Amino acid sequence: MQTNCLKQGETMFxxxxxxxxxxxxxxxxxxxxxxxxxxxSEFKYNKGTEIFGEAEAADYIYQVIDGAVRTxxxxxxGRRQIGAFHLAGDIFGLENGTAHRFTAEAIxxxxxxxMKRCSLEHVAETDALVALDLLNMTTSNLRHAEDHMLLLxxxxxxxxxxxxxxxMDRRLTAAGVMALPMSRRDIADYLGxxxxxxxxxxxxxxxxxxxxxxGQTQRQIVLLDRVRLAELDL
Amino acid sequence: MQTNCLKQGETMFxxxxxxxxxxxxxxxxxxxxxxxxxxxSEFKYNKGTEIFGEAEAADYIYQVIDGAVRTxxxxxxGRRQIGAFHLAGDIFGLENGTAHRFTAEAIxxxxxxxMKRCSLEHVAETDALVALDLLNMTTSNLRHAEDHMLLLxxxxxxxxxxxxxxxMDRRLTAAGVMALPMSRRDIADYLGxxxxxxxxxxxxxxxxxxxxxxGQTQRQIVLLDRVRLAELDL
DNA sequence: CGGAGACCTTGATACAGATCAAAGCCTCAT
DNA sequence: ATGAGGCTTTGATCTGTATCAAGGTCTCCG
Numbered sequence: 001m002q003t004n005c006l007k008q009g010e011t012m013f014x015x016x017x018x019x020x021x022x023x024x025x026x027x028x029x030x031x032x033x034x035x036x037x038x039x040x041s042e043f044k045y046n047k048g049t050e051i052f053g054e055a056e057a058a059d060y061i062y063q064v065i066d067g068a069v070r071t072x073x074x075x076x077x078g079r080r081q082i083g084a085f086h087l088a089g090d091i092f093g094l095e096n097g098t099a100h101r102f103t104a105e106a107i108x109x110x111x112x113x114x115m116k117r118c119s120l121e122h123v124a125e126t127d128a129l130v131a132l133d134l135l136n137m138t139t140s141n142l143r144h145a146e147d148h149m150l151l152l153x154x155x156x157x158x159x160x161x162x163x164x165x166x167x168m169d170r171r172l173t174a175a176g177v178m179a180l181p182m183s184r185r186d187i188a189d190y191l192g193x194x195x196x197x198x199x200x201x202x203x204x205x206x207x208x209x210x211x212x213x214x215g216q217t218q219r220q221i222v223l224l225d226r227v228r229l230a231e232l233d234l
Numbered sequence: 235m236q237t238n239c240l241k242q243g244e245t246m247f248x249x250x251x252x253x254x255x256x257x258x259x260x261x262x263x264x265x266x267x268x269x270x271x272x273x274x275s276e277f278k279y280n281k282g283t284e285i286f287g288e289a290e291a292a293d294y295i296y297q298v299i300d301g302a303v304r305t306x307x308x309x310x311x312g313r314r315q316i317g318a319f320h321l322a323g324d325i326f327g328l329e330n331g332t333a334h335r336f337t338a339e340a341i342x343x344x345x346x347x348x349m350k351r352c353s354l355e356h357v358a359e360t361d362a363l364v365a366l367d368l369l370n371m372t373t374s375n376l377r378h379a380e381d382h383m384l385l386l387x388x389x390x391x392x393x394x395x396x397x398x399x400x401x402m403d404r405r406l407t408a409a410g411v412m413a414l415p416m417s418r419r420d421i422a423d424y425l426g427x428x429x430x431x432x433x434x435x436x437x438x439x440x441x442x443x444x445x446x447x448x449g450q451t452q453r454q455i456v457l458l459d460r461v462r463l464a465e466l467d468l
Numbered sequence: 469c470g471g472a473g474a475c476c477t478t479g480a481t482a483c484a485g486a487t488c489a490a491a492g493c494c495t496c497a498t
Numbered sequence: 499a500t501g502a503g504g505c506t507t508t509g510a511t512c513t514g515t516a517t518c519a520a521g522g523t524c525t526c527c528g
Contacts, residue, residue: 073384075468081387083380096373101380124366131365132358138372139330145379146317146335150307152386153315153426157515184476192387194516199477216524218476234309391485418506431485433507450494452506469528476523487512494505 042113045106051093054103058095060114064088067110068181071102072189082190084144085182087172094137108181152192155234160191161201162232165211169223180219205229276347279340285327288337292329294348298322301344302415305336306423316424318378319416321406328371342415386426389468394425395435396467399445403457414453439463 042065045051051062054073062069069086083102086092093104095117124131151160164187168178180187184195191198202218205211210229214220223229276299279285285296288307296303303320317336320326327338329351358365385394398421402412414421418429425432436452439445444463448454457463 073380075384075388077468079388079468081384083383096370101377124362124369126362128358128360128362128365131362131369135358135365135369135372136330138369138376142372142376142379143335145376145383146307149317149379149382149386150309150315152383153423154309154313189387195476196478196517197515203477218524234311234313428486429506430487430508434485437507452494472527474525478521480519482517484516486514489510490508492507495503498500
């Protein structure tokens with residue numbers, strides 16, 4: 001059952017909790033994937049650098065150890081759509097074909113754990129529980145994409161920003177403060193808006209007393225009224 | 235390995251080719267899922283009727299035998315986003331959790347084959363190849379959703395309509411004619427536009443000589459210049 | 469510590485697509 | 499066949515968000 005990708009004695013620790021939209025961040029939490037012994041190593045990417053490109057061979061899958069990653073698609077004239085943000089604990093770059101469908105970049109200095117893809121495939125062919133784990137991770141990505149289609153197709157700018165804040169609140173709030181790793185432009189490209197519209201929506205929510213900016217930075221946000229914020233996201 | 239959902243002697247025939255974006259429509263093409271013997275029956279739904287509702291228990295998965303199905307999500311005030319159209323051969327209603335994430339409705343009179351969900355789950359737990367089949371179907375849904383996010387977030391109305399026509403051309407053109415089962419409103423709710431904008435875009439393409447309407451109906455479309463159409467979808 | 473460059477906010481204006489409106493067309497049931 | 503009701507087109511107008519523009523603020527490197 002061992003594959004040619006295996007290096008002796010190494011084990012992959014994987015969070016079942018695969019992706020955007022999932023809560024706990026504890027690393028090392030084991031899914032069934034931990035039963036697959038596979039090549040595993042850590043790597044660091046500096047802020048702004050590409051981890052893999054769209055249509056590149058998908059040789060590895062990745063787990064964020066520390067930092068944040070954005071995955072996007074581009075149109076030929078440069079318009080960009082960010083599909084997801086990946087925070088500590090999240091797995092990304094999981095493809096079923098052989099090529100990546102997004103470009104992935106580090107938003108801030110980021111450490112990732114990576115795993116040779118072919119190992120997983122071979123293990124999954126014979127181990128139904130590993131395959132089910134992959135299915136669960138893919139399904140959680142799918143659920144996120146489905147919800148995001150509704151947002152992109154039908155929500156107003158204020159609703160989109162409210163939804164974004166609630167998502168990030170769920171995924172990265174520590175000690176009541178949300179320290180956003182991404183810029184207004186990244187948020188805009190995630191929400192299908194311009195950075196000016198995002199900025200105006202945040203200012204508006206600030207003016208309504210729904211959120212506060214912490215200290216001297218605009219990326220540290222405190223949610224002051226989650227109930228009213230949730231009411232804004234239909 | 236038999237499950238409690240099994241009825242003696244019945245077999246599910248499944249198209250590996252699960253979903254929107256896949257080409258061949260031959261029914262009965264076997265995936266590994268055909269190895270799983272499961273409850274199977276056919277059912278007819280009249281035009282406009284609901285097949286299942288969002289958040290309902292997902293007791294079955296479905297395959298379109300004949301007809302067409304739309305799956306959508308609603309906002310509380312009635313705004314609608316159609317996630318996908320399902321044509322002959324497509325499988326839909328496959329969920330990983332226990333509840334449907336979309337409402338499914340028959341667009342025209344439609345025949346579906348259905349399969350008890352719990353069977354599949356039990357089989358997948360022990361059969362890696364069945365699990366991989368489910369993974370492949372889920373991945374093809376995911377790919378479609380990812381492409382659609384780019385369309386909804388960043389494309390212009392003309393680009394969206396061009397992309398829609400190219401998708402439908404790929405999926406349902408017979409004898410050079412595309413017989414669309416869905417209304418302008420359905421197309422609009424799929425593309426994140428209004429029905430008027432869709433109508434204007436189609437008229438515009440007609441005026442450009444890129445498409446023609448067949449006979450006395452607006453739902454029979456002939457693509458006259460696929461190259462120029464493709465150039466309009468960045 | 470200081471200054472260059474990136475990031476963010478805010479204001480003015482433009483415009484793509486939404487909304488409102490009306491008329492024609494097709495479908496289908498009687 | 500025929501007419502009622504739904505679907506589609508087309509036109510006029512409105513509006514939310516994009517675009518253009520400018521100034522302020524933060525960061526971080528030297």
